[in-house]
Amino acid sequence: MPEGPSIVLLREAAARFARRKVREVSGNSRLDLARMRGRTLREVRSWGKHFLLCFDGFTLRVHFMLFGSWRIDERREAAPRLSLAFANGELNFYACSLRYVEGDLDAVYDWSADVMSPQWDAAAARRKLLTRRDALACDILLDQEVFAGCGNIIKNEVLHRIRVHPLSTVGALSSRKRGELVTQARDYSFDFYRWKKDFVLKKHYQVHTKTHCPRDGSRLAFRAKLGRAQRRAFWCDLCQKRYE
Missing domain, CATH: 3.20.190.10 (MutM-like, N-terminal)
Structure with missing residues (x-):
């Protein structure tokens, strides 16, 4: 997609x-x-x-x-x-x-929910997270009402960047971690854009479709269907903490 x-x-x-x-x-x-x-x-x-x-x-x-x-x-x-x-x-x-x-x-559209829009509203995204406390981290990044434009690649890479296990619940994340989630959803999207434009996106994958964590060398976990969205997930059990 x-x-x-x-x-x-x-x-x-x-x-x-x-x-x-x-x-x-x-x-x-x-x-x-x-x-x-x-x-x-x-x-x-x-x-x-x-x-x-x-x-x-x-x-x-x-x-x-x-x-x-x-x-x-x-x-x-x-x-x-x-x-x-x-x-x-x-x-x-x-x-x-x-x-x-x-x-x-x-x-029809809330332009402030689009992570790549000039009208993106990070504070609004953080407020929306507080209304979805039971959501899993792997699902919240795919919620288009919160992070319009984020897909499965962005989900896997952002959670690795911020060291959060995909089965963590949003409500268990600290305020700082929720802030990192919001910030990196946008930052990684623009990195994705630049790499895709230069035809080098796949060279920058850290966990998506990979087998070993670039941070600690451990073998990555993989699930073909994870969370409510039932999408492919790649993560490191060693450096991505599960918050419950």
Whole structure:
């Protein structure tokens, strides 16, 4: 599943289509795609893992789910869920969820919850943690109402950075640890963005898909499904403390 930093990179790459008219629309979605034909794409935005194509009066929300992808000015062999052609190129989306959002996006999205947004509100995130005291650390980082844009890679790497076991409960964390969780959710997301942009992201993984802890050399624990979210987890039992 593409995480928030990847969606920001897509937004930046697709920005050249803003203020351009959609010349052709096609795809195998059941959505009324023809609605966009002949309309001007006013703005390209993102919120967390949502890619947003804004037209007058409505927005197309693209969510890439677990296996979605995109191509700009090229196509995969598989049929696209949506293809938008402009005078200066085309956008193609695959295996994704499409939905129209009507009206003002500010009424739909809390921009302060997006870890990569200039409007990110760390204090609000800390307050939200206090209302989710029973949540596991491995789940809270995937809660898009708190950390919009954080995904499984960010979850594993952030918990290793702050030395917190994924099965720790939020309420058992000290105020300082909760602060570290909030700070590193944002900091690591921007590191992810820079590494992804430079095509070196995987070289910087510390625990995700790895076998040994880079801090102490011990073998990492792995669970294919962990927490309420049932996502892959990698952690070090030696240096990541379990708070209960």
